[in-house]
Amino acid sequence: MQRPTRTIHTPHGDIQTPFFMPDATRASVRGLAREDVRATGITEMVVNTYHLMLQPGMDVVRRVGGVHALMGWERPLLSDSGGYQVYSLIHKNAQLGTIVEEGARFRSVVDGSQHLLTPEKSISIQADLGVDMMVVLDDPRPNTASYDDIAAAVERTIRWAARCRRAYATQARVRGWTQETRPKLFAVIQGGPYAELRTRCAQGLVDVAQRIDDGCGNTHWDGIGFGGRHIDAQGRLMEDVLAQTAALIPETSLAFALGIGTPEDIVRCVRMGWEMFDCVIPTHEGRHGRAFMWTQDARERIAQFLTTGTYTPFYNYVNVRTATHRTDMRALHVPIHNGEATYTYAYVHHLLKVNDPLGPAILARHNLAFYAQLMYILRSQIMDK
RNA sequence: GCGACUAUCGUUCAAUGGUAGGACAUCGGUUUGUGGUACCGAGAACGAGGGUUCGAUUCCCUCUAGUCGCC
Numbered sequence: 001m002q003r004p005t006r007t008i009h010t011p012h013g014d015i016q017t018p019f020f021m022p023d024a025t026r027a028s029v030r031g032l033a034r035e036d037v038r039a040t041g042i043t044e045m046v047v048n049t050y051h052l053m054l055q056p057g058m059d060v061v062r063r064v065g066g067v068h069a070l071m072g073w074e075r076p077l078l079s080d081s082g083g084y085q086v087y088s089l090i091h092k093n094a095q096l097g098t099i100v101e102e103g104a105r106f107r108s109v110v111d112g113s114q115h116l117l118t119p120e121k122s123i124s125i126q127a128d129l130g131v132d133m134m135v136v137l138d139d140p141r142p143n144t145a146s147y148d149d150i151a152a153a154v155e156r157t158i159r160w161a162a163r164c165r166r167a168y169a170t171q172a173r174v175r176g177w178t179q180e181t182r183p184k185l186f187a188v189i190q191g192g193p194y195a196e197l198r199t200r201c202a203q204g205l206v207d208v209a210q211r212i213d214d215g216c217g218n219t220h221w222d223g224i225g226f227g228g229r230h231i232d233a234q235g236r237l238m239e240d241v242l243a244q245t246a247a248l249i250p251e252t253s254l255a256f257a258l259g260i261g262t263p264e265d266i267v268r269c270v271r272m273g274w275e276m277f278d279c280v281i282p283t284h285e286g287r288h289g290r291a292f293m294w295t296q297d298a299r300e301r302i303a304q305f306l307t308t309g310t311y312t313p314f315y316n317y318v319n320v321r322t323a324t325h326r327t328d329m330r331a332l333h334v335p336i337h338n339g340e341a342t343y344t345y346a347y348v349h350h351l352l353k354v355n356d357p358l359g360p361a362i363l364a365r366h367n368l369a370f371y372a373q374l375m376y377i378l379r380s381q382i383m384d385k
Numbered sequence: 386g387c388g389a390c391u392a393u394c395g396u397u398c399a400a401u402g403g404u405a406g407g408a409c410a411u412c413g414g415u416u417u418g419u420g421g422u423a424c425c426g427a428g429a430a431c432g433a434g435g436g437u438u439c440g441a442u443u444c445c446c447u448c449u450a451g452u453c454g455c456c
Contacts, residue, residue, distance in 0.1 A: 023418080023419055024419095025419050026419090030419080031422095046418075048418085048419085051419090051420095078418095080418050081418085083418085084418045085418085085419090085420090087418095088418095088419090088420085089420080092420080109420050110420095135418075138418095140418085188418085225418075226418095227418080228418095229417085230417075231417065235415090235416095235417085237417095256418090257418095258418035259417055259418040260417065260418090261417050262417070265417075278418060279417055279418085279419095280416085280417065280418090280419045280421095281416085281417055283419080284416065284417085284419070284421075285416080287421080287422075287423095288416075288421080288422090288423080319413095322411085322412075322413095323410090323411065323412085353410090355422065357422080360422075
C-alpha cells in the first residue's frame with residue numbers, strides 16, 4: 001500500500017518522500033552542469049562506486065575530500081554499490097567477470113586491469129566517497145536464471161549484507177559517525193520473479209539488521225531496495241512481484257525502487273508503497289532527442305491514477321529529431337539558474353541535427369524538470385489525503 | 386560562339402551489356418540500480434528522345450542542363 005510522505009534527514013539536508021534521483025554515474029549527469037540539474041528542481045543524485053573506483057580512482061577521491069567536494073554539490077548523494085554494474089558486465093560478456101563468495105571479480109572497462117570488489121571494500125569505498133546514502137553489495141541475477149541459481153544468489157546477498165553491515169559498523173567506529181552524521185545504509189532484496197524467494201530474502205535481511213549492530217545502535221536498515229530486473233521480457237513492469245516485495249519492507253526502512261522507471265511505472269510503484277527512485281530514462285531519452293510532455297489535465301489524471309489505479313495517459317514523449325519539428329515554433333520550457341528559458345522545438349530540432357551538445361542538454365534538463373514536477377505532484381497528492 | 390567533361394535515391398558518391406550499392410537525409414523501432422553522440426529496420430534513383438543489341442543505366446547519335454577552358 002501507498003506510504004504517507006515523510007521527511008528523511010541526511011548529512012547534506014532533508015529530503016521529502018517520494019523522490020527521484022537522476023544517475024550521475026561518473027560524478028555528473030552527463031552533459032549537465034550541477035546548476036542546471038539544481039534548476040530543474042532535482043535535489044539528489046546517484047553516483048556509482050564501480051565507475052568512480054576505476055576513474056578517477058579512490059586515491060584521488062580521498063585526496064580531494066570526497067565526491068561532494070569533487071562535484072561541488074551541496075545536496076544529498078546516494079552511491080550505488082557496484083553490484084548491478086558487475087552483473088551487467090557479466091551479463092554482456094561472461095569474460096569480463098565472475099561472482100565468487102569473496103566478492104565480485106571483474107575487469108576494468110577503463111584499462112582492463114583486474115579487480116575484486118568485496119562487500120567490505122564496497123562499504124569502505126562508499127564511506128570514502130562521503131555520500132549520504134549507501135547500498136550494500138548484492139548479487140543480482142537475470143529473471144531468466146534457474147530457480148536454484150536465484151535462490152543461491154538470495155542467500156549470498158544476505159551473507160554479503162551481513163558483511164556490509166559489519167564493515168559499516170567498523171567505519172562508524174573509525175570515523176566517529178553519529179546518528180546525525182552517518183550515511184544511511186540500504187539493503188537490497190533479490191529473488192527474481194519468485195515471491196517466496198523475495199520473502200526469504202526480506203526476512204533474511206531484517207534478521208541480519210536485528211542480529212548485527214550498525215555501530216550506532218540501530219537494529220533496522222535505513223532503507224531496503226528492490227533488486228534485479230523489474231521488467232519482464234516484454235518490457236512490462238512486473239507489478240505482482242513489486243507490490244509483494246514492497247509489502248515486505250518494514251515501515252522503519254525506506255522503500256527504494258532501484259532503476260525505476262517510466263513516469264507511469266513510478267506512479268504505479270508509489271501506489272505500492274515505493275518511496276525512492278532512480279533511473280537513467282529522463283537523461284537517456286533526452287540525449288536521444290526525446291522530450292516528455294504533459295497531456296491536458298495531467299495533474300487530474302495522475303490524481304485519479306493514484307487513487308483508483310486506473311491509468312489514463314498523462315504524458316507522451318515526443319521525438320524532436322523527426323522532420324515534423326523543423327519549423328515547429330511551439331515553446332519548450334527549460335529551467336535555468338534564475339528562472340526559465342523558452343526554446344522552440346524548431347531550434348532544438350536544429351541543434352540535434354547539427355550534433356550540437358546543447359540539444360541533448362536542453363532535452364535532458366527538460367526531462368529532469370518533468371520528473372521533478374511529477375514527484376512534486378505525487379507528494380502534494382499524498383499530503384492532501 | 387567553339388571545345389572538353391559531367392548527368393544514378395532528397396543530397397553526395399559507387400558499380401554494371403542481363404535482379405543498381407554505400408554514406409548522409411527521411412520514416413519507424415529499441416533503450417528502465419548509464420560500457421549508449423549508440424543500435425536495429427523500412428521506403429527511396431539510372432535527365433529526354435532516337436539507334437545498335439535477344440536484352441541498354443552502361444555502347445553510338447541528337448537534345449537539354451550543369452561545370453571548366455578558349456575566343
